[in-house]
Amino acid sequence: MSQLFYLNECSSTNDEIGKFLLYEDSDFTTVYTFNQTKGRGQYGNTWSSMAEKNLAYTLAVKAENFTASDVMFNYYTAIVISDFLANLAESKVKIKWPNDIILRNKKIAGILIEKKKFNLNNYFIIGAGFNILQETFDKISNAGSLLTLTG
Numbered sequence: 437m438s439q440l441f442y443l444n445e446c447s448s449t450n451d452e453i454g455k456f457l458l459y460e461d462s463d464f465t466t467v468y469t470f471n472q473t474k475g476r477g478q479y480g481n482t483w484s485s486m487a488e489k490n491l492a493y494t495l496a497v498k499a500e501n502f503t504a505s506d507v508m509f510n511y512y513t514a515i516v517i518s519d520f521l522a523n524l525a526e527s528k529v530k531i532k533w534p535n536d537i538i539l540r541n542k543k544i545a546g547i548l549i550e551k552k553k554f555n556l557n558n559y560f561i562i563g564a565g566f567n568i569l570q571e572t573f574d575k576i577s578n579a580g581s582l583l584t585l586t587g
Contacts, residue, residue, distance in 0.1 A: 438464040445487075447474040449494035450548060450563040457496055457554035468493040475565055476548055489570040490581070492563070499551060499558040510534055510549050513562055517547060521566075525586045542580025543567075 439462045446452045446469050453467045472485055472492035485492065502509055514531045521537055521544065522529040530538040537545035548563040567573075567581035 437462045438466075440466045441468075443467060443469040445469060445471040445473065446492075448472060448476050448563075449492045450476060450550060450561055453494045453496050453561060454552070454554055457557075457559065463498050463501060465496045466494065472565070476563070485565060485567065486570045490568050491566040493566070494561060494563040496554075496559045496561050499560055502560070506549075506551060509560060510547075513549060514547060517545060517564060521545060521582075525582060527586065539580065539582075540585050541578075542585055543578055544580055544582060544585065 439456065441456055443449070443452060446467075449467045449469060449472060453465060456465050456467060469492050470490065471487040472490075475485060475492055504512060514533070514535070514537070518529045518531050518537050521539065525539055527539060529544075532538055532543075535547040535549075536543050537547070545564060545566045550561040550563075552559055552561055567579060569583045570581045571584055573579040
């Protein structure tokens, strides 16, 4: 069984997904929003995005469904996301390991994978932030969006 939940606004989709996992016994649970106010990145970094211009998306999958190591799981996830964005943008996309997706030398997406236990199950919590329609990035000179880089 799979579940998909939309949130009008939230602090972090990676933090919010736990609320849904406590009540659901689903192999795949997803939370997404277009208004994430306190996104998190790797190593304590933040992921900032403009409301209604970008997508914050978190997928929780039961770890028992995968035989890959945590490192390989992260690797495969980055490959899948970069391939998806390359097809969407009709352009080559690079991965800056372990979690940045780069299009034309600009970061257009970031990935945060955590492993957590909820309701007696271990989950991979896969958070991804996608810059879609944002046109300006005040403090981040190396950021771009699908709009600014592909029109």
